[in-house]
Amino acid sequence: MVTEVLQLIINGIMAGTILAVPAIGLTAIFAVLRFANFALASHATIGAFAGLVANVNFGLPLVPALAFAFLAAAIAGLVTDEFVLKPFRAAGFITTAIGSIALTIALENVVRFIFGNELRGYDLPIQRDWRFEGIRIGPQQVENLAIAVAVMAAVFLFLTLTRTGKAMRAVADNPMLANIKGINAEMVARIVSFVGMGLAGLGGMLIGLDTTIDPLTGFRSMLSIFAAAVVGGLGSIPGAVVGALTVGVGEELSLLFLSPNYRSAVGFFTILLVLIFRPRGILGQRAL
Amino acid sequence: MSGNTISRRRALQGIAAVAGSVAAPAIVRAQSGTLQLGVLTPLTGAGGFDGPRMLKAMQAVAAEVNEAGGLLGRQISLIVEDDQTNPEAAVRAARKLIDVSKVPVIMGTWASAVTSAVAPVCWESKTFLTTVSGADSITLLPHQGYLIRTQPNNHLQAAKHAEFMASIGAKRVFCLSIQAPFSVPTQKRLAEVLPQKGSELIGSLIYEKDKTTYRSEIDQALRAKPDFLYLNGYAPDVTVMMRDLYRAGFDGGRLTQSYALTSKVLESLPPEVTEGAYTTQPSADVDSPAFARAVKRLGIDDPDSYETQATDWISLVCLTIAKAKEATGTALRENVRKISQGSGMKVYTAVDGLKALAEGKEINYEGASGPCDFTDIGDIIDCKFRYQRVAAAKFKFLKIA
Numbered sequence: 001m002v003t004e005v006l007q008l009i010i011n012g013i014m015a016g017t018i019l020a021v022p023a024i025g026l027t028a029i030f031a032v033l034r035f036a037n038f039a040l041a042s043h044a045t046i047g048a049f050a051g052l053v054a055n056v057n058f059g060l061p062l063v064p065a066l067a068f069a070f071l072a073a074a075i076a077g078l079v080t081d082e083f084v085l086k087p088f089r090a091a092g093f094i095t096t097a098i099g100s101i102a103l104t105i106a107l108e109n110v111v112r113f114i115f116g117n118e119l120r121g122y123d124l125p126i127q128r129d130w131r132f133e134g135i136r137i138g139p140q141q142v143e144n145l146a147i148a149v150a151v152m153a154a155v156f157l158f159l160t161l162t163r164t165g166k167a168m169r170a171v172a173d174n175p176m177l178a179n180i181k182g183i184n185a186e187m188v189a190r191i192v193s194f195v196g197m198g199l200a201g202l203g204g205m206l207i208g209l210d211t212t213i214d215p216l217t218g219f220r221s222m223l224s225i226f227a228a229a230v231v232g233g234l235g236s237i238p239g240a241v242v243g244a245l246t247v248g249v250g251e252e253l254s255l256l257f258l259s260p261n262y263r264s265a266v267g268f269f270t271i272l273l274v275l276i277f278r279p280r281g282i283l284g285q286r287a288l
Numbered sequence: 289m290s291g292n293t294i295s296r297r298r299a300l301q302g303i304a305a306v307a308g309s310v311a312a313p314a315i316v317r318a319q320s321g322t323l324q325l326g327v328l329t330p331l332t333g334a335g336g337f338d339g340p341r342m343l344k345a346m347q348a349v350a351a352e353v354n355e356a357g358g359l360l361g362r363q364i365s366l367i368v369e370d371d372q373t374n375p376e377a378a379v380r381a382a383r384k385l386i387d388v389s390k391v392p393v394i395m396g397t398w399a400s401a402v403t404s405a406v407a408p409v410c411w412e413s414k415t416f417l418t419t420v421s422g423a424d425s426i427t428l429l430p431h432q433g434y435l436i437r438t439q440p441n442n443h444l445q446a447a448k449h450a451e452f453m454a455s456i457g458a459k460r461v462f463c464l465s466i467q468a469p470f471s472v473p474t475q476k477r478l479a480e481v482l483p484q485k486g487s488e489l490i491g492s493l494i495y496e497k498d499k500t501t502y503r504s505e506i507d508q509a510l511r512a513k514p515d516f517l518y519l520n521g522y523a524p525d526v527t528v529m530m531r532d533l534y535r536a537g538f539d540g541g542r543l544t545q546s547y548a549l550t551s552k553v554l555e556s557l558p559p560e561v562t563e564g565a566y567t568t569q570p571s572a573d574v575d576s577p578a579f580a581r582a583v584k585r586l587g588i589d590d591p592d593s594y595e596t597q598a599t600d601w602i603s604l605v606c607l608t609i610a611k612a613k614e615a616t617g618t619a620l621r622e623n624v625r626k627i628s629q630g631s632g633m634k635v636y637t638a639v640d641g642l643k644a645l646a647e648g649k650e651i652n653y654e655g656a657s658g659p660c661d662f663t664d665i666g667d668i669i670d671c672k673f674r675y676q677r678v679a680a681a682k683f684k685f686l687k688i689a
Contacts, residue, residue: 121558210500216333
């Protein structure tokens with residue numbers, strides 16, 4: 001029983017950590033631009049396919065392919081935000097969020113037009129799991145975990161140590177005051193779109209590494225990513241990490257007493273419970 | 289003044305004349321326009337591999353019928369919608385086909401969940417529905433005869449699969465099913481048939497679709513110490529499970545449906561992950577003349593069950609419309625068995641059947657997927673199955689039985 005619980009916790013942490021990367025992107029965009037950007041789903045897909053091109057077509061190994069995934073999704077995020085979503089902002093948050101749903105469906109179909117509907121996989125070796133006292137851990141999982149932790153650390157350092165990061169936090173905290181202090185909110189918006197969607201793309205490829213990818217890769221994961229960001233407190237980066245881990249571990253542990261059929265339901269019961277007692281999420285506040 | 293005055297009668301006559309002249313082209317258009325048939329296949333989503341090929345098969349038959357002079361003096365045109373392998377999207381698309389395009393038939397639903405959602409829309413609108421969905425529950429719906437399927441139901445499929453697994457030495461089978469209408473009936477039937485063949489179903493679970501990992505589900509299955517796994521899902525989830533099984537070090541047998549382990553999926557996975565996996569699917573009737581004609585028509589050596597079933601739907605629909613001399617859902621319901629079974633002259637293509645009907649003969653369409661004989665509730669009576677095994681990332685044909 002103890003082994004089983006430990007295994008489920010490990011599986012949950014691994015699943016949650018991967019969800020945390022795009023969830024950080026979502027929450028960062030929300031903190032600065034103040035709308036839930038559902039286009040994150042298609043940017044995760046764009047990243048997954050960009051990584052596929054880098055890995056399969058250009059033969060790049062994992063880390064450069066991940067960098068390629070980040071860059072492709074980041075550039076797509078910057079361009080689509082500038083030319084598609086920005087004009088919506090004057091109409092309010094709801095309109096912009098709905099616009100982002102339309103955008104994500106359009107982009108998903110662009111990916112489908114280019115790559116088709118078939119499932120595809122990366123050209124990377126697959127290894128058997130390591131076993132420790134009846135608990136199994138995959139080398140790929142550990143690698144994914146290390147990458148996700150490194151990315152999260154880099155984002156944290158970027159926000160706390162760099163001038164741009166501090167400007168982003170200032171805008172997230174109080175845009176009017178940031179404006180008075182001379183911070184260029186437009187530039188901050190561009191940076192957060194670039195970084196946020198880049199993280200979505202990187203997350204999309206991390207999800208694809210453990211599975212396969214198709215044009216619905218991002219769409220399939222979007223609900224879990226959104227749940228992670230909301231549970232943690234939409235707008236809080238540490239919250240996105242905590243939320244992702246809560247959803248991941250919660251879903252896995254539910255298998256102790258429930259059919260796998262109800263795994264997602266548990267994740268969403270978790271959201272309800274958290275939001276009943278902490279309406280702004282576990283670490284909820286609008287600040288990076 | 290009086291000479292220029294338009295009387296009420298003349299005004300009405302004038303309006304009637306103008307209205308008549310405006311309407312006339314529409315009437316002419318309606319008489320000479322195409323006969324529209326609805327197609328609702330998954331062009332995207334989990335069924336995105338099979339849907340486009342089914343559509344192509346239907347287009348090929350439609351082209352052949354059109355070349356031979358059409359149907360009821362009109363050319364056929366297919367109005368195509370994508371069900372996205374998604375019940376909600378499928379219902380919207382079905383409504384469009386029925387309410388806007390006014391089609392008498394919808395051909396092509398693939399996933400059982402989609403068909404279950406679309407079927408009520410069809411029978412309530414008196415629109416005929418043809419499908420490849422296998423869940424037992426589908427033909428048990430109160431569809432009033434507005435539905436036929438050329439796919440064997442789960443009851444038949446699960447029995448055949450259980451017999452196959454037992455025949456290749458599986459003793460302790462665990463079944464992992466995706467949450468779908470076919471899951472519980474399949475598991476129930478496996479539990480009935482496996483013991484009759486000296487094997488047993490030692491456990492089963494139903495999982496959710498669209499998860500990024502199934503490690504915990506695999507752990508749960510492996511704790512039961514199976515020597516064989518029946519993966520009863522769709523390509524996106526079965527692919528993830530195949531990987532997780534390899535990582536977990538499982539070296540027993542695996543059987544899944546051909547639609548869940550396609551040639552494209554084989555390309556996407558490392559060969560060691562899929563090595564030795566078995567696939568099964570309802571087989572086309574490879575020895576029939578209808579199959580030979582489908583091979584020629586499609587220009588491929590080996591049309592699969594879905595392509596041949598799609599061939600048969602549109603052929604049956606065309607022949608039934610010709611037999612009934614009207615293109616309505618109710619006419620299809622009332623007449624489909626009059627051309628698909630019985631003692632009439634055997635025909636193997638829509639064009640041959642149309643010719644025979646025009647000569648006043650009774651016909652019995654024998655399809656590329658099988659005999660196309662239907663029970664009262666719309667199930668086919670029998671079907672063969674095709675078995676393959678993966679070796680070095682290629683399918684190796686085992687048998688049709």
